Amino acid sequence: MSSKPDALARIRIVLCQTSHPGNIGAAARAMKTMGLRDLRLVRPKKFPHAEADAMASGATDVLAAATVCDSLEEALTGCAFAIGLSARKRELTHELAPARAAAEHAMQRATTQPVALVFGTEMSGLSNDELIRCHQLAMIPANPEYSSLNLAAAVQVMAYELRVAALGEISAENAPFPLASHDDMEGFYRHLEETLTHTGFLDPATPKRLMPRLRRLFTRARLEKEEVNILRGILKSVRRAQNK
């Protein structure tokens, strides 16, 4: 299995019957900023077009490499899975996933096979005929009073979620430092409990919910190995200070 960042190369963005060439250019830019390159255009109204180039800014290479197709079917050739973007709830025949869950799912599949994200027109989204070629629907959670994202803005949000999923979510934050193991954590909790008993904060006769509450807090923080070392260092210093 290849790595997840490589999998971004297996994500295909399909824009169906886009009206404004500026939106195609802006979508290409959005894609490139997030490391996506495979753009397919189903019967665009105007393409190529100077406005598309202008809005693409430094992503004209993505535009130049875009494939123009006669049908969604053609644009999906070779794809294992297609996710349609929808601004509203559609027929219940389709599973409707929030953007984040859909992106995570897409990146998981893309580790082995090409996956398409399919966007409809600016005015009316995907047609029913296009919808039935999608395996899943994804929705970007939006203000119910005004849910109309610009097409390129929707591409940007999905491309961003795909990149975050590819990079490994929370791991972006945690990755540089190894997380504490189960044993590390249990050792820390024993040490903490002993120390709190010594300072008198924990009465073993009436422990109440103290240790479970502290476990809940530290589990949520997902401690790194080095952080457990620091906390145990603190506990040792408490004991030493008490014995002075």
Added chain:
Amino acid sequence: MSSKPDALARIRIVLCQTSHPGNIGAAARAMKTMGLRDLRLVRPKKFPHAEADAMASGATDVLAAATVCDSLEEALTGCAFAIGLSARKRELTHELAPARAAAEHAMQRATTQPVALVFGTEMSGLSNDELIRCHQLAMIPANPEYSSLNLAAAVQVMAYELRVAALGEISAENAPFPLASHDDMEGFYRHLEETLTHTGFLDPATPKRLMPRLRRLFTRARLEKEEVNILRGILKSVRRAQNK
């Protein structure tokens, strides 16, 4: 404490010296789709402008209500916390958070106080003079070979992350218990630092990175009010035990 969706009303988007009025309009649209309404413009090149209105689409009300300011300082009036968006790593004087973590942090603070997200110019981002007025930097993880998001696209990504944070996600887990306020946390850190100095674990002459590391850990855990009380109870018991 008010609910998190209400907190979206306490998020302020500040655009500094924007060159293209179309970007201001597109940013207003991005904001409204995610339920944000408070837009402040610091010395925009051209505003109001027909292009801004055109790109705002159904969000011209957000544009009409936007405040034009002479300085970033003026735009931040009444804000408790300002997060600057950066496309690259800047001086190490600022904490640099990934977009998602920054949005979660912002929503937490916005439950009680106004929070600003500050965006620089299209060409060069935030100036150093603007940067020093921000408490934290946030970065949207992007393709290192082409990280240049369109301004409105960056606003869309951040507004989306704010909305997802507001709707709950992780908060589904935390919501039942009120989170500690900024003041609670600062009080805890002061208490922790004093106690560690007393036990001898922290040498004020050579503090190294101890307190920043502990802050990082507890920020990640997003402490509840009651948890801060427990931790401060522990610190008090350490002190009492030492004085016995």
